[in-house]
Amino acid sequence: MAICWHDACQRENRCNTSSFGCRDHHALRNITFLNDICPISPVNVGIYITVLQSGILGSTNFFQKFSNCFWWGLRNLSSLGSNLEPSVDGWENLFAAFISIIGLLLFLYLIGNLQTYIQLDTQRIEALRHNMKMEQKMEEKGREIDLWLSKYHIPKELHNLKSKIMTKVRQELEENRNVDLDQIITTLPSEIQKHIESCTPMARLKRVPMLRNMDERVLRTICQCLEPREFDDNSIIFEKGEPLRMMLFIVDGRVSFEKRDGSSSSNNNLQQRTRGAGEVCGEELLLWPLSILFLWDRSLLLATESAKAIGHVEALVLTASDLTRVVVHGDYFVGMICRIFSANELEKATDNYHQSRLIRRDANFYKGILPDDDKTVVAVKKYTYIYDPRAAVEAAVASQTNHINVVRFLGGCVEEEPETIALVFEYIPNGTLFEHIHKEEAAGSFEGSSSSPTALLSLELRLKIASETAGALAYLHSLTPPIIHLCLSTEHILLDHHYTAKLSAIGHWASLSRSKEYFDPNFQEDRLAEKSDVYSFGVILAELLTSQKPASPNSEGEEPPLATSLLSSMEEGRLNQILDGKIIFNEATSETAKQVADLAKRCLRSKREERPSMEQVAVELEGLRKFMAEYQRGEPSFSNRPTSLQP
Known part of the structure; x- marks a missing residue:
């Protein structure tokens, strides 16, 4: 506007352009032609048309100028109040500004509420989704916990344990951590942990x-x-x-x-x-x-x-x-073995199971020398195929025994590569009782023994061996459950250098076919099975007294079985005819042999209930053995000889 006025004054020469300052406003009031030359129109003044048209510029009232300018700026800075056309009055302009500001605040509040509602709705939806996911996870974990409780067979009184575990599971899931049941169990009270632990299989x-x-x-x-x-x-x-x-x-x-x-x-x-x-x-x-x-x-x-x-x-x-x-x-099998040998260790000990090391052909026994400091000599029993149930039973039975007159079980080996299953026993070097009685090498003999079985066994020594064997059997029968030898024969009684009896083949059921001459014909596995060992021992006593081999009861054209011969000779009063005259040569040995024969007769009774127990047999034999030892020293008389335990 000032520029337009300067131009008009110059063209008209009717005013002084220097008088357009604010301080010279009194001089400008009569220069009305300028309004004609410089009219107030949108073309000339642009955005300031409203202020110029209001005439407020010429006012000297500061309040009016401020309120109009404030309203003008507020309305043009926003779209609020655009339909309001106040006058130049200051209060009216301030009212319009106040109304616009209040409207703006209300609008902002509405927008804020909308945003809050939208956020809350979003959060509600997200929470709903989270809860759905959480419930789904909890349901899965619930089934997992049910399986866990079923797996460990938790009693019903602890079924409330599930709710406690579920609470812990929810806490872990809420914190976005993996749920490990075993770890959660450790966070439960100690008494519940102990009860859970006690419930595991x-x-x-x-x-x-x-x-x-x-x-x-x-x-x-x-x-x-x-x-x-x-x-x-x-x-x-x-x-x-x-x-x-x-x-x-x-x-x-x-x-x-x-x-x-x-x-x-x-x-x-x-x-x-x-x-x-x-x-x-x-x-x-x-x-x-x-x-x-x-x-x-x-x-x-x-x-x-x-x-x-x-x-x-x-x-x-x-x-x-x-x-x-x-x-x-x-x-x-491994669990029953006291010591585990490797397959390579046993192969080296037996020279790769060489035939020259075979010491018992009926059961694949091999002599072995362990590479320890003492070069321990052992007997290795090798089975033909792995996981043979007989091996497991024999190991289980042998591992329960600990007696001076029972062959000691040392350990075993079971390996799939190479396929090996074997049991290791102590080596007994002096052969079997069968060899010493019959002075020959039996089918199941021990090769390479350090002493020859040609020496005659005296009646006193035979009583010692019988007494020790009876004591070993009594020990086996006293275990829980009783261990039944079931295949007892003179081939399964080994002798060491001092002629101490060592009972072997305990649990070796396969030997039963070879011991049928000793086998109880009235055997019943479900009742009084121990008395079958008593019958077999009776046959051994007959063999010790007569030095005769037990004959097969199923072979035609041969002598009757030894047990039958002994019983018939005793009934007919001709016992002396079948006794071995080389060991029974005086009154003491004759009287002792008769008592042993009477004991054998009682062991061979057909009714198993009438047979003595092995404990009674062992006591009676030990008494006869002591009597023989005292007789050798010339102490007792025959009137003081031990009597039978028979009632």
Whole structure:
């Protein structure tokens, strides 16, 4: 506007351009022609048209100028209040500005609320999605926990454990951490951790005394065989006198046991007791593989008491068939061995199982020399194929024995590459009793023995060997469960340099076919099996007295069996005719031989209940042996000779 005025003044020469300053405003008031030359129009003044048209520029009221300019700036800086056309009044302009500002604030508040609502809705949707994902994960973890609880067979009283574990799981998931159940269990209270640990199958197995020191691999194999099973109220689990076909680890519920003392059938003699969660019943089944009877098809142990479920019972079951598979498994074999030999070690010791090292041809026994400081001489029994169940049983049986008159079991070897399974025993160098009695090399003889079996065994020495053998058998029968030799013969009684008897082939069931002359014809594997060893020992006593070989009862045209000959000669009063005259040559030996023959007769009774026990036989033989020793010193008289233990 000032530029337009300067131009107009110059053209018209009617005004002084120097008078356009603010201080000369009084001089400009009458120069009205300038408004005609410089009209106020949008073309000339642009965006300032509104202010110029209001005439406020000429005002000297500062409030009016400020309020109009403030409103003008506020309206043009935003789209608010664009429809408001106030006058030049200052308060009106301030009111318009106030209204616009309030509207702006309300608009901003609305926008803020919309943004908050949108954010909240987004958060709600995200939270819903998160919760859905969380519930899905919790559901998956819930199934996993159920499987975990089922795997460890947690009793019902601990089923609230799931809620505690789920709480921990949710905390871990909320913090976006991986959920490890084993780690979460460690965060639970210590008493719950201990209870959980006690419920694991491995912990249950280790509570059984027989399995407490068992190799971990064997226990893991047994754990894999355990199966959950449920029993209804009053259901019979097993009955007394019936084959014991299972062993139970009680998870929940109680089991009642009943056992009568045998004196009466009245209820007064009925013994009852119960077992609950965490306890075991039927553990006698674990003793089954420790018996030679394990290799018989019908050789299950008989239950000594009845078991019945009280209410609903949940249990882990180990069946007899599963136990058989465990025994055949190589880990069980290794678990029963006190010392593990490598296949390479035994190959070097036996010169790669060379035929020159064969010392017992009927059972693949090889003489070996261990590369230790003492160059220990051992007898290595090699089996033809790996995981032979007979090897596992023989190792299990031999590992339970510790007697001076039983061949000591040293260890074994089982390797798949090269395929090797072998048992290692102490080496007995002086041959078998069969060789010494019959002065010949038997089919199962020991080659390379340091002493010749040509020396005559005196009656006193034979009594010593018989007494030691009887003591070894009595020891085996006293174990739990009783170990039955079942294939006893003079070929399985070894002698060392001092003629000390060493009982061998314990658990070697394959020798039964070769010992049929000694075998009890009334053998029954399920009852009084120990008395079958007594019968076999009676045949050995007859062999010691007569120096005759046991004849086969199935061969035609031969002499009757030795047992039959001894019994018939005693009944007919001609015992002296079959006794060996080289060892029975005076009154003392004759009287002693008669008592030994009487003992043999009692051992050979057809009714097994009437046979003496091996403990009684051992005591009687030891008394006769002491009598012979005193007689050699000239101390006792025949009137003081020991009498029979027969009632």
